Amino acid sequence: MFFNRLFTFFIPVLVCLCLFAWTTTGTAVAADTAKGRYLAADTCLKKLKRSAVDINKVSAWLTCIEKYKSIHKTFPGNSWAPAGLYKASELYFQLAKKSGNANWNRQADDIIARINLLYPQSAYSARAKTLAAANASRPRPNKSDVKIIQSQKALTRNDEAIAEYHSQKLAQAEAADTGEYQQPSDIIEKNTQAPAYLGSATTKPNDTDPSPPKGDTTVTDLRFWSSSEYTRVVVNADSERNYTYKLLKKDPALNVPFQRLYVDIDQARLGNNVPDHTPINDDLLKQARAGQFAPHTVRVVVDIKDFENYKIFSLKDPFRIVMDLVG
Structure with a gap:
């Protein structure tokens, strides 16, 4: 009697276990x-x-x-x-x-x-x-334009080397979405009064009209793109404006554990929909911050965890300023 009850109990259990194993195996095979x-x-x-x-x-x-x-x-x-x-x-x-x-x-x-x-x-x-x-009209990369990036971080540690490097002609900023490559800049801009017109120190907003446009533009958006090699921060504005930028070293007096890179956009107002803080928290950047630095100047700051190079340039249609930090 005892063995009959034991047999009656275990048979359904064994059947259930077999069905479960068969179903699991079948699902794995089907997947x-x-x-x-x-x-x-x-x-x-x-x-x-x-x-x-x-x-x-x-x-x-x-x-x-x-x-x-x-x-x-x-x-x-x-x-x-x-x-x-x-x-x-x-x-x-x-x-x-x-x-x-x-x-x-x-x-x-x-x-x-x-x-x-x-x-x-x-x-x-x-x-x-x-x-x-x-998608035929979308730009394709030109292999002949691709160059090898070498770290220029050491240049920022020597004022003479910075001055010498700064005297060299910078490569003209080229749009990433045209498939052309832009030489990164690792120069600390010391004279913030001399505007870097639309991505370089020599170009103007309008080649036929050297005077900058009148009236304030509106900074409408701040977005970022993070990859394993670099982080890109893009600032959109309604119209072209002059801008300057500067890389700040760590300041122990401020108890800030990271470097900061900022861009000042002339004759600009910060749009209502642009957040004050944009968290990024990848390997290179902690966050991006935007604010009305002066009545007619918008400042965008990125807090840097680590980087090798950086480059700043502008694109048109629509106008936007691109900040690339390369790891």
Whole structure:
């Protein structure tokens, strides 16, 4: 009687355990299919777009992109493979637009070429051609313009070296979203009274009219972009204005454990929607701060944790000042 009861008790338990193991194994196998990987990549993308932090990280974008690309690598003959590649190319284009880095456009072009070569009969081949045509006008990087960045941080420790370096002609600021490369500047600007017109000390807001525009412009937005190599802070304004910048060394008297880099925008007013403090908290920057420094001057300050180089330049249409800190 005892053994009958024991047998009656353990048989259902063993059946449940077997069903659970079979279901778990089946779910794992189902997840490791082409469709399962595509759905997992979709989940990654949804989380990315819902996160106010990850949406500004290149690494988070690339994680989702690699999930889509892995479908082709593991299941090249499956119909989900070209779908994953198409989605990866689409995200590369979005990443290039959001980050201002034209190199991601080239990555998208490479994937589209792979779709047309490997899956010419797929519906995604036609869609890829349409996607490529829609983004054909976006800038592509020119390899001949790419240069190797070498740290110039040591120049900031020697006044004579700074003066000598400052006497050299700075490379003209070039827009990152045109695919052209700009030589970074590591110079501490000592004369804040001499305005750095639109990104360099020699250019003017208008080549035909050397006088600066009249009236105050409005600083409308302050945003940042964080990647593993650099952090970019962008200040938007309604119209072009002169600006100056300066890198401040750590001041023990102020008990501030970080350096500060600021930009003063002439004839400007701070918009009501621009926050006083914008937390960044990545490897390079702690935060960005914006305020009405003087009645007609807006100052934007970034608190620096660590950096190797920095560069400041402006872009047009719309006018914006870009602060890049390279780690």
